[in-house]
Amino acid sequence: MSKFLKIIITTMILIPILYMVFWSFTDILPWPKLIPDGINLDVWKQLISSKDYIRTIGVSIVVSMWTAAICILVALPTAYAITCFDFCWKPVIRGIVYLPFFIPSISLSLGLHSAFLTAGITDSIMGVVLSHIVPCLPYTIMILEGSFEQMGRSFSEQGRNLGANSIQLLTMVYLPNMRQALYLSASMSFIVSFSQYLLTFLVGGGIIKTLPVMLFQIMQNGNRTEISAYSLGFIILGAICTYLIRKYLGERYIMKYML
Amino acid sequence: MHLFNTKISRRKIYYEIHALGDDMSFFQIKNITKKYGELKVLNDISLSAKQGEFISILGESGSGKTTLLRIISGLEGQFAGEILLKDRNITKLSTQRRGVSMVFQDYLLFPHLNAIENIEFGLKIRGVTKSQRYREAKNLLELVQMDRHENKYPHQLSGGQKQRIAIARAVIVKPLLLLLDEPFSSLDANLRVDMCDFIRNIQRQTSITTILVTHDREEAMKISDRIALLYGGEIAQFDEPVKLYEKPSDLYTASFMGDVNILAEEEGYYLAVRPENIRLSSSDREGCNSAIVKDLQYTGSRTKCKALYEDKEISFFLAGNAEKVKISSKIYIEIDKSKILKIKA
Amino acid sequence: MLQNKRALPYLLLLPFLVFFAVPLIFSLCSMLKQSFGIMPGIGLDELTLNYYVDVLDSGTFYSSLGFSIALSAIASLLAVGLGFAIAFILAEGKEEGMIMSILRLPILLPHFTAAFLIFLLLSQSGLASRVMKSFGLIANIEEFPKLIFDSQGLGIMISYIWKEVPFCILFIYPTLKLINKGLREAAYTLGANKFQYLWMVALPVCKPSIISLFIILFAYNFGSFEVPFILGASYPKAIGILAYISYISADIGSRPYTMALNIMITAMGGMLIFVYIWLIRKIKTMEGQL
Numbered sequence: 031m032s033k034f035l036k037i038i039i040t041t042m043i044l045i046p047i048l049y050m051v052f053w054s055f056t057d058i059l060p061w062p063k064l065i066p067d068g069i070n071l072d073v074w075k076q077l078i079s080s081k082d083y084i085r086t087i088g089v090s091i092v093v094s095m096w097t098a099a100i101c102i103l104v105a106l107p108t109a110y111a112i113t114c115f116d117f118c119w120k121p122v123i124r125g126i127v128y129l130p131f132f133i134p135s136i137s138l139s140l141g142l143h144s145a146f147l148t149a150g151i152t153d154s155i156m157g158v159v160l161s162h163i164v165p166c167l168p169y170t171i172m173i174l175e176g177s178f179e180q181m182g183r184s185f186s187e188q189g190r191n192l193g194a195n196s197i198q199l200l201t202m203v204y205l206p207n208m209r210q211a212l213y214l215s216a217s218m219s220f221i222v223s224f225s226q227y228l229l230t231f232l233v234g235g236g237i238i239k240t241l242p243v244m245l246f247q248i249m250q251n252g253n254r255t256e257i258s259a260y261s262l263g264f265i266i267l268g269a270i271c272t273y274l275i276r277k278y279l280g281e282r283y284i285m286k287y288m289l
Numbered sequence: 290m291h292l293f294n295t296k297i298s299r300r301k302i303y304y305e306i307h308a309l310g311d312d313m314s315f316f317q318i319k320n321i322t323k324k325y326g327e328l329k330v331l332n333d334i335s336l337s338a339k340q341g342e343f344i345s346i347l348g349e350s351g352s353g354k355t356t357l358l359r360i361i362s363g364l365e366g367q368f369a370g371e372i373l374l375k376d377r378n379i380t381k382l383s384t385q386r387r388g389v390s391m392v393f394q395d396y397l398l399f400p401h402l403n404a405i406e407n408i409e410f411g412l413k414i415r416g417v418t419k420s421q422r423y424r425e426a427k428n429l430l431e432l433v434q435m436d437r438h439e440n441k442y443p444h445q446l447s448g449g450q451k452q453r454i455a456i457a458r459a460v461i462v463k464p465l466l467l468l469l470d471e472p473f474s475s476l477d478a479n480l481r482v483d484m485c486d487f488i489r490n491i492q493r494q495t496s497i498t499t500i501l502v503t504h505d506r507e508e509a510m511k512i513s514d515r516i517a518l519l520y521g522g523e524i525a526q527f528d529e530p531v532k533l534y535e536k537p538s539d540l541y542t543a544s545f546m547g548d549v550n551i552l553a554e555e556e557g558y559y560l561a562v563r564p565e566n567i568r569l570s571s572s573d574r575e576g577c578n579s580a581i582v583k584d585l586q587y588t589g590s591r592t593k594c595k596a597l598y599e600d601k602e603i604s605f606f607l608a609g610n611a612e613k614v615k616i617s618s619k620i621y622i623e624i625d626k627s628k629i630l631k632i633k634a
Numbered sequence: 635m636l637q638n639k640r641a642l643p644y645l646l647l648l649p650f651l652v653f654f655a656v657p658l659i660f661s662l663c664s665m666l667k668q669s670f671g672i673m674p675g676i677g678l679d680e681l682t683l684n685y686y687v688d689v690l691d692s693g694t695f696y697s698s699l700g701f702s703i704a705l706s707a708i709a710s711l712l713a714v715g716l717g718f719a720i721a722f723i724l725a726e727g728k729e730e731g732m733i734m735s736i737l738r739l740p741i742l743l744p745h746f747t748a749a750f751l752i753f754l755l756l757s758q759s760g761l762a763s764r765v766m767k768s769f770g771l772i773a774n775i776e777e778f779p780k781l782i783f784d785s786q787g788l789g790i791m792i793s794y795i796w797k798e799v800p801f802c803i804l805f806i807y808p809t810l811k812l813i814n815k816g817l818r819e820a821a822y823t824l825g826a827n828k829f830q831y832l833w834m835v836a837l838p839v840c841k842p843s844i845i846s847l848f849i850i851l852f853a854y855n856f857g858s859f860e861v862p863f864i865l866g867a868s869y870p871k872a873i874g875i876l877a878y879i880s881y882i883s884a885d886i887g888s889r890p891y892t893m894a895l896n897i898m899i900t901a902m903g904g905m906l907i908f909v910y911i912w913l914i915r916k917i918k919t920m921e922g923q924l
Contacts, residue, residue: 032727035720040736043800046751047739049761053754061759061775062767104653107646115643123647125907126655131850132903132910134857136874137665137896140881144668144893145661160657167654196642225744228859228878242744249750249864258754261747268742364819384822397820400919401838411824413834444919462824 054258073259083244087267090224090240093155097162097223098216098275101170104163105215109174110200130168135228138165143232153235161233162226166219173218177211178204217272224268241267314373315340316466316498321370323356323522330356331368332522338466338515341496343489345509347545348519354502357519358468361500362391375465390464394471396451398443404454405430405439411462429457432491449480456488460495467492469501473508485512506546510534518542534563536630543632550603552629559632564593566628567605569614570621577621582614596620662900669893676886685894694876695895702873705787706855709794714848716795717802722836724803725810734807737800745797746860752793753865757782782865789865790872794855802847806840813839842917849910853903873899 053059057070077083112123130138142161143152151157185203194202205212227242234243241264248260316338323331330353338344348354359365361372363384372380379387390411398407408426417425430436433453443451452472459467472488473481489512492499503509509516510530517527518541525545526538537543540559550567553560570577580598585607592611595604605622607614614620667673671682689695724733740748755761763778772778782789813836821831837844862872871879877899880892 032723035723036727036731036733039720039733039800042796043736043739045761046755046796049754050751062764064764064768100653104649107648108650111643111646111650115646117643123650123655125911126658128907128910129658129904132853132907134853134874134899134903136857136859136877137900137903138661138857139859140877140892140896141661141665141900142657144889145657145664148664149660160653163653164658167650221742227744227746242746246746246860249746254754257750261750265743265747362823364822384819385825385827389823391820391823393816393820395816397816399817399820399835399839401835401841410821410826410834414821414825414830442919458824468823 050258050261053254054262056255070255073255077259077263083263086239086241086244089155089238090242090267091271093158093162093230093238093240094220094223094271096155096159097166098220100159100163101166101219102212102216105167105170105174106200109171109178110204112171113175113178114196127168127171130165135165139228139232142229146233152233153237155238158230158234158238158240161229162223165226165229166222169218169222170215173211173215174208177208181207213276217275220272220275221268224271313337313339315342315375317371317373318357318361319371319373321357321360321368321372323353323360323365323368330522331360334370334519334522334524336517336524336527338498338500340498343492343499343501343512343514345501345503345513345516346519347503347506347509347516349504349545352519353522354504354519355470358391358470358500358502361466362389362468363387364391388465389468390459390462390466391468391470392452392455392459392472394474396443396448396455396475398446398451398454398458400443403440403442404435404446407443407454408457408461410458415462425461426457429461432494433457433487448476449484452476452484453487456491460491460497463495464497467497467499469499471502471504473503473505481508488512510546518545520545535628537632539633543630548604549630550605551601552599552603552624554634557634559630559634561630561632562603562624562628563630564603564605566625567603568623568625569594569605569607569611570623573621574623576626577623579619580622582616582618582620585611585614585616587611596622598622665893665896665900668890669897671890673889676889678890685890686898688891689894689898694871697870698873698876701787701870702856705791705872706794706852706858709791709798709855710848710851712791713795713798713851714802714844716799717847718806718837718840718844720799721803721806721810722832725807725814734804737804740797740800741804743797744860745793745858746864748797749790749793749861749864752789752796753782756789756792783867785867785869787862787866787872790862793861793865794851794858798851798855802851805847806843809840809843810836842913846910846913846917849906849913853906857899857903 054073055069055071056066057072059066108123108127111117112120112127133141142164146152146157146161151160181204185207188203190199224240225242226240227246230238230240231243231246234240236243245257245260245264249257252260314337316336318334318336321331321334322329334357336344336346346354346357356365360368363379363382370380371378374388379389399410402410405423405426408429409422412422412425427436427439430439433456435450435453435457438446438450438454443454446454456469456472469488473484476484485508488501501509501512510533513530515527515529516533518525518533520541526533526542528536533542534546537546537549540549543549543561548564549561550564551559551561573579578598580596580603582594582596583602584595586593586595587610591609592607592614593604594607594611594614595602597603669685671678671680671685673679724730743751753760757763758775758778758780760782763772763775766772766778781792817835817839818831821835826834857874858872859874859878862875863878866872866875877892877895880888880895
């Protein structure tokens with residue numbers, strides 16, 4: 031039963047993805063043909079040589095890297111405060127943290143855009159990054175909070191017995207043991223930022239063009255081959271970036287330098 | 290006598306509580322052998338229990354005792370041998386249809402049900418009506434002295450309380466055989482003693498044939514009618530606690546059941562004596578021997594004395610703090626010749 | 635664990651307040667303000683509820699609201715239900731193998747990519763229709779049912795389900811695996827069969843997780859913009875599309891109307907947060923017991 035189900039699930043998931051790969055190498059395939067006459071690499075060539083595409087990748091990575099970095103730096107003290115300290119506004123803070131999960135994304139995007147317009151920080155990379163923090167941060171905090179809770183009491187007591195103050199406790203006791211959680215939250219905020227369309231489109235005002243914005247344009251005008259190739263490019267890039275974050279974080283304790 | 294209404298007749302478990310019977314074959318396991326790959330976990334185990342008897346399976350960790358219990362309960366498959374329960378061969382039956390219930394080491398109460406609902410679970414499975422279910426569960430709740438905690442959820446109960454609920458939950462289905470897997474191991478030391486008396490009481494009141502798995506010799510001796518001592522997947526000895534202690538069949542049993550002093554070895558036998566059968570003697574009377582005191586360990590009510598006797602280290606107990614005896618001094622001891630154990634080498 | 639120093643926690647929360655709480659609350663407030671008709675920039679400065687009345691008076695609002703609620707409720711329900719069923723069966727098996735990595739794939743893809751995949755597969759000229767034609771099940775392209783750009787929102791729903799079922803499986807599977815070790819054996823020794831175990835133990839134990847999953851998915855699907863934008867019909871429009879179109883319309887005077895609409899969408903999601911917080915607490919106490 032379980033084996034049979036695994037096969038079904040695997041086909042249900044892989045067939046659409048593989049079909050998209052197939053389409054990216056296909057030029058014209060009129061209905062009801064199943065197999066094209068030959069392989070077509072034009073779109074891939076165009077994609078690799080396009081300066082616009084390279085620039086868009088650059089903008090995307092810069093935006094998402096900044097977002098991930100700021101998210102970690104903001105989430106770390108926040109999660110630390112929420113899990114390890116007692117203060118009277120805690121339930122309110124917790125409520126605010128999880129608010130973006132429940133505000134439908136359309137309202138959140140429109141609301142943030144109109145607020146950013148008022149503040150005059152639209153149409154810039156900084157504006158886009160600042161707006162991305164809002165939907166990304168709850169994930170980051172959630173993951174780090176879990177990590178702090180897991181380490182819990184014994185860690186803080188041990189550290190305290192050795193005479194560490196709260197900040198030393200954070201940097202010397204907790205942080206070195208949180209690599210996994212830091213990786214997870216960094217890649218999570220990276221991915222969420224990396225695939226953010228509406229917010230980027232509105233706050234960036236069409237001037238800041240990230241991959242999702244470009245992809246959405248293509249989806250409205252392009253053909254299946256183009257969309258498939260650009261989507262694949264997008265997926266592969268996302269995967270590479272999160273892999274690099276993991277490697278970087280895993281091997282060099284990036285957090286130590288950041289603090 | 291009690292009959293359940295069940296929707297599915299096949300799964301109906303009829304039961305009837307008899308007075309303690311003499312029928313040795315109420316529960317039997319025959320030649321159970323279990324292998325994990327090449328490793329033999331259980332080797333040719335045979336056991337039996339009378340109806341209403343309390344049997345303990347005693348052994349160190351890794352002796353295979355929990356595996357044996359799981360085989361009896363049907364949770365572990367793929368073994369050789371037979372299991373008979375009340376004239377039925379249950380070897381191939383699924384767990385549900387064996388008429389065996391089990392209390393687990395970590396209780397395994399259902400976290401979404403409160404105390405009484407946990408107890409009712411088995412009856413609900415059997416389709417017993419709500420009011421009857423409640424009545425029976427309530428009775429058991431009283432029996433396990435938990436009636437004040439009826440509506441509490443597992444996370445609101447202490448370890449000992451959970452244990453009681455787990456026992457009530459297992460007993461309510463009136464199993465032919467009740468299995469207890471290390472029921473004391475996750476309790477505090479002082480609670481263990483209470484729980485031990487408590488379980489024995491419950492078992493006497495319900496007279497359900499019970500098998501307890503434990504690594505604690507004292508608990509097993511206190512609570513059981515008979516003990517099966519398991520060693521390396523084999524039964525070292527299966528007998529009453531007194532016999533295990535006083536007539537051990539081999540050196541492992543002898544030393545597992547308590548301290549033992551080996552005096553001599555002859556013709557494939559060890560001659561040995563328990564510490565309590567060695568007495569300090571005041572003088573060099575006939576039948577007394579000299580020994581040199583090596584070490585004294587004071588434990589309050591008595592002092593454990595280790596001494597060198599005929600080049601063998603022996604130990605025995607002295608009353609109180611044994612002021613007169615000093616380390617390195619010469620003492621005289623008297624060994625109760627009638628209590629000398631003859632153990633197969 | 636809980637330390638009690640007056641200033642330190644607030645100091646630690648400072649970046650959070652600056653980067654997150656302030657923009658979030660500021661944007662909610664500015665939405666509220668505009669929805670009550672206060673936009674000094676275009677000469678509106680009178681507090682009024684008229685825009686809410688306008689929203690509630692319009693027929694398109696109700697058709698979009700009903701469409702979005704039905705669509706996201708059905709999609710979330712199916713995703714959670716299928717997710718639980720599949721997780722249950724998978725947890726019965728001994729080896730996991732590759733399946734967990736494969737299940738992560740759809741989660742990594744953004745929703746609009748998932749929508750495009752569904753389009754490639756199920757549009758009238760998609761893979762499914764081509765395969766059916768080659769087997770002779772349909773004769774021409776029009777015979778293939780219209781699953782994309784349809785007024786029932788089937789394409790949107792399938793796209794949500796494709797992406798969210800794996801998410802539900804990965805969410806529920808560890809809990810099921812955990813209770814399978816112990817509670818299942820406990821249930822079996824008490825006489826429960828597989829079905830009774832599923833119905834009386836596994837499902838109730840997972841219930842809080844299932845409900846919280848449903849809420850998360852519902853909140854997301856309800857206010858989603860990308861998927862209905864790519865796969866939706868021109869009528870009825872999902873509520874997110876309605877808000878978007880009204881927002882980007884050239885007429886700045888319609889802004890208060892948009893914001894009133896937006897506030898109502900936000901309120902729908904906001905109500906769910908309380909249920910969620912209550913559920914999380916319940917899940918935590920239960921998991922402490924497993």
